[in-house]
Amino acid sequence: MTQPAIRYELIKTCKQTGARLGIVHTPHGSFETPTFMPVGTQATVKAMSPEELKEMDAGIILSNTYHLWLRPGNDIVKEAGGLHKFMNWDRPILTDSGGFQVFSLSKFRKIEEEGVYFRNHLNGDKLFLSPEKAMEIQNDLGSDIMMAFDECPPYPATYDYMLKSVDRTTRWAKRCKEAHGRSEEQGLFGIIQGGEYEELRRRSAEALVELDFPGYAIGGLSVGEPKDVMNRVLDFTAPLMPENKPRYLMGVGSPDSLIDGAIRGIDMFDCVLPTRIARNGTLMTSEGRMVIKNAKFARDFRPIDENCDCYTCKNYTRAYVRHLLRTEETFGLRLTSYHNLRFLIKLMENVRQAIREDRLGDFKDEFFEKYGYNLPDAKNF
Amino acid sequence: MTQPAIRYELIKTCKQTGARLGIVHTPHGSFETPTFMPVGTQATVKAMSPEELKEMDAGIILSNTYHLWLRPGNDIVKEAGGLHKFMNWDRPILTDSGGFQVFSLSKFRKIEEEGVYFRNHLNGDKLFLSPEKAMEIQNDLGSDIMMAFDECPPYPATYDYMLKSVDRTTRWAKRCKEAHGRSEEQGLFGIIQGGEYEELRRRSAEALVELDFPGYAIGGLSVGEPKDVMNRVLDFTAPLMPENKPRYLMGVGSPDSLIDGAIRGIDMFDCVLPTRIARNGTLMTSEGRMVIKNAKFARDFRPIDENCDCYTCKNYTRAYVRHLLRTEETFGLRLTSYHNLRFLIKLMENVRQAIREDRLGDFKDEFFEKYGYNLPDAKNF
Numbered sequence: 001m002t003q004p005a006i007r008y009e010l011i012k013t014c015k016q017t018g019a020r021l022g023i024v025h026t027p028h029g030s031f032e033t034p035t036f037m038p039v040g041t042q043a044t045v046k047a048m049s050p051e052e053l054k055e056m057d058a059g060i061i062l063s064n065t066y067h068l069w070l071r072p073g074n075d076i077v078k079e080a081g082g083l084h085k086f087m088n089w090d091r092p093i094l095t096d097s098g099g100f101q102v103f104s105l106s107k108f109r110k111i112e113e114e115g116v117y118f119r120n121h122l123n124g125d126k127l128f129l130s131p132e133k134a135m136e137i138q139n140d141l142g143s144d145i146m147m148a149f150d151e152c153p154p155y156p157a158t159y160d161y162m163l164k165s166v167d168r169t170t171r172w173a174k175r176c177k178e179a180h181g182r183s184e185e186q187g188l189f190g191i192i193q194g195g196e197y198e199e200l201r202r203r204s205a206e207a208l209v210e211l212d213f214p215g216y217a218i219g220g221l222s223v224g225e226p227k228d229v230m231n232r233v234l235d236f237t238a239p240l241m242p243e244n245k246p247r248y249l250m251g252v253g254s255p256d257s258l259i260d261g262a263i264r265g266i267d268m269f270d271c272v273l274p275t276r277i278a279r280n281g282t283l284m285t286s287e288g289r290m291v292i293k294n295a296k297f298a299r300d301f302r303p304i305d306e307n308c309d310c311y312t313c314k315n316y317t318r319a320y321v322r323h324l325l326r327t328e329e330t331f332g333l334r335l336t337s338y339h340n341l342r343f344l345i346k347l348m349e350n351v352r353q354a355i356r357e358d359r360l361g362d363f364k365d366e367f368f369e370k371y372g373y374n375l376p377d378a379k380n381f
Numbered sequence: 382m383t384q385p386a387i388r389y390e391l392i393k394t395c396k397q398t399g400a401r402l403g404i405v406h407t408p409h410g411s412f413e414t415p416t417f418m419p420v421g422t423q424a425t426v427k428a429m430s431p432e433e434l435k436e437m438d439a440g441i442i443l444s445n446t447y448h449l450w451l452r453p454g455n456d457i458v459k460e461a462g463g464l465h466k467f468m469n470w471d472r473p474i475l476t477d478s479g480g481f482q483v484f485s486l487s488k489f490r491k492i493e494e495e496g497v498y499f500r501n502h503l504n505g506d507k508l509f510l511s512p513e514k515a516m517e518i519q520n521d522l523g524s525d526i527m528m529a530f531d532e533c534p535p536y537p538a539t540y541d542y543m544l545k546s547v548d549r550t551t552r553w554a555k556r557c558k559e560a561h562g563r564s565e566e567q568g569l570f571g572i573i574q575g576g577e578y579e580e581l582r583r584r585s586a587e588a589l590v591e592l593d594f595p596g597y598a599i600g601g602l603s604v605g606e607p608k609d610v611m612n613r614v615l616d617f618t619a620p621l622m623p624e625n626k627p628r629y630l631m632g633v634g635s636p637d638s639l640i641d642g643a644i645r646g647i648d649m650f651d652c653v654l655p656t657r658i659a660r661n662g663t664l665m666t667s668e669g670r671m672v673i674k675n676a677k678f679a680r681d682f683r684p685i686d687e688n689c690d691c692y693t694c695k696n697y698t699r700a701y702v703r704h705l706l707r708t709e710e711t712f713g714l715r716l717t718s719y720h721n722l723r724f725l726i727k728l729m730e731n732v733r734q735a736i737r738e739d740r741l742g743d744f745k746d747e748f749f750e751k752y753g754y755n756l757p758d759a760k761n762f
């Protein structure tokens with residue numbers, strides 16, 4: 001029997017919280033979990049070079065099937081030798097299935113059993129995405145971890161709608177598995193849906209576990225629901241997931257949710273949040289959010305975060321970063337994006353260290369207090 | 382007697398052309414000439430980091446007094462410890478005087494003997510720039526080479542207008558010298574004006590040489606005149622400049638003009654051209670201009686320029702760079718800006734080597750032929 005493309009190694013469980021410390025092995029090397037994955041939507045993590053991502057210790061990045069399908073086209077990426085070679089990144093890559101973008105970006109979509117008919121967000125052309133097509137594109141891209149094509153239901157959705165959607169997502173997952181052409185080189189993850197409904201999450205998880213994927217994701221969260229709802233869903237969903245496989249919570253990247261997710265047994269996270277807010281000048285620091293364009297930083301010659309070890313904080317001041325953002329210089333976007341990404345990657349290093357030392361609960365309390373999450377008007381990130 | 386801030390060392394003269402190989406010594410180290418200076422208008426060379434500029438062997442960069450005066454303000458740069466420290470660049474910096482921007486960017490300017498009244502290009506506020514003010518700002522910035530505040534006359538201008546302008550620029554240069562507060566740490570260059578008029582260039586040069594600046598620039602060229610006019614003006618102006626001081630041709634950055642300028646005895650050049658056209662996807666290569674967004678590069682997996690040693694060409698393909706520019710990813714701007722800057726810096730390395738070997742004329746012929754400058758429809762860059 002051949003080695004599976006993706007293998008999860010559980011190192012230890014935090015005695016205080018149950019959080020998992022592990023390693024995910026892929027065809028392009030291994031990374032420790034829990035981990036945060038920077039998002040490189042269009043075959044580039046916005047404003048970052050591959051060397052910078054390595055320097056900040058990114059273990060794996062995510063890229064978007066939908067966007068690469070449209071531009072430059074999966075055929076071109078395949079001809080380039082795959083996504084790793086195309087974008088000059090030799091560590092692991094996870095690609096999503098395109099499902100989320102079809103449901104979030106495009107208008108006039110029509111869901112049928114065969115797949116989804118929709119118009120693309122660039123020029124309105126008619127397109128069709130199906131489980132088979134999503135596999136074909138991801139096979140061309142050559143990512144280490146592929147995602148099954150799922151339906152991303154609206155939030156909120158009724159129980160009846162969600163039931164039908166969950167069953168369709170299961171049937172689609174089965175078709176994905178059958179269509180997946182390179183299972184020894186690329187691992188395909190199933191996506192558990194079911195919204196806030198415990199019964200449906202269970203139904204989804206059990207059916208997908210039956211199909212025996214090398215890893216599982218939780219979809220349909222971080223779509224606008226309150227944080228306590230997300231945590232409650234994680235509380236009853238994570239235990240349904242196999243212990244010997246990686247668990248990926250999709251689209252989550254605020255510091256509190258990363259810690260709360262790890263505590264509930266999640267291993268992998270991704271989100272555009274750190275780079276998106278960075279471009280607008282919002283920075284995550286060990287003492288909470290910082291809006292760097294604020295006038296009070298005009299003559300502030302300290303680093304963004306005195307506890308940060310990143311390139312930006314080692315070399316530049318708040319005054320300089322503020323100046324670059326005010327004058328719309330792209331180097332400013334580089335400096336803020338670098339800092340926010342490193343902040344989350346370092347946060348996960350600290351989370352892993354806390355798991356090693358069985359004190360992730362204490363770490364959470366300290367972090368939340370310092371970041372300002374315990375204030376009455378606490379922000380989401 | 383103290384050491385002057387700026388000192389020029391002539392290494393040798395090309396027997397074939399008369400071009401000068403030299404070294405300019407500054408308080409922040411030395412650089413070889415002829416050299417091309419990347420422009421960092423707002424305390425950053427667009428899309429580049431200081432480390433990248435060093436990696437591509439930039440010996441000196443230019444920054445703009447007018448822009449830094451408005452944002453973040455010269456007082457803030459001074460408080461940061463000067464421009465070098467503010468932007469994290471420890472090699473030489475040249476700052477212009479603000480004169481060019483006053484004449485090119487702002488509306489409603491009124492030139493008086495005292496200085497220029499105008500409205501700034503950001504919000505229309507009334508401002509006043511004078512020789513004394515230009516010195517104060519540049520003293521605050523702490524650049525290695527400062528430029529005298531001159532009038533940049535329109536092109537074309539009548540002899541009578543230009544005569545008055547030249548004499549005013551001379552009077553202003555004298556006031557600059559008197560107002561310059563840190564002549565041991567910063568070298569002040571005079572700017573020779575006079576348009577296309579040989580008599581006025583002579584008048585300007587003789588008056589400024591009398592004032593004994595540590596270096597001289599030629600202003601008022603590359604303002605729309607044909608190339609042969611520029612070369613003719615250089616032919617009669619360069620010999621008026623002291624042999625033992627650096628000669629700087631302002632605002633010139635097309636490959637042909639760099640070579641033609643070096644042949645006429647120019648040592649320093651600057652221009653926004655390489656970074657500006659890079660952001661639009663126009664690349665300079667050893668075989669001429671390349672418009673990278675062109676469809677023919679969609680599946681072209683060769684580097685931009687197979688003869689280039691830059692980061693972009695070592696790691697990325699034409700297809701990838703094209704993809705990044707089409708999808709408006711800032712990493713694309715970084716890759717194209719890096720390449721174009723390195724192309725000009727390498728060009729000047731080749732020019733210096735040709736001077737060493739007394740064959741700059743041959744080098745020019747070969748370069749012009751290969752770049753396409755000998756074609757009937759040759760582009761400017």
Ligand SMILES: [Zn+2]
Binds near residue numbers: 310311312314339
């Ligand atoms: Zn930092």
Ligand SMILES: [Zn+2]
Binds near residue numbers: 685686689694719723
């Ligand atoms: Zn190159």
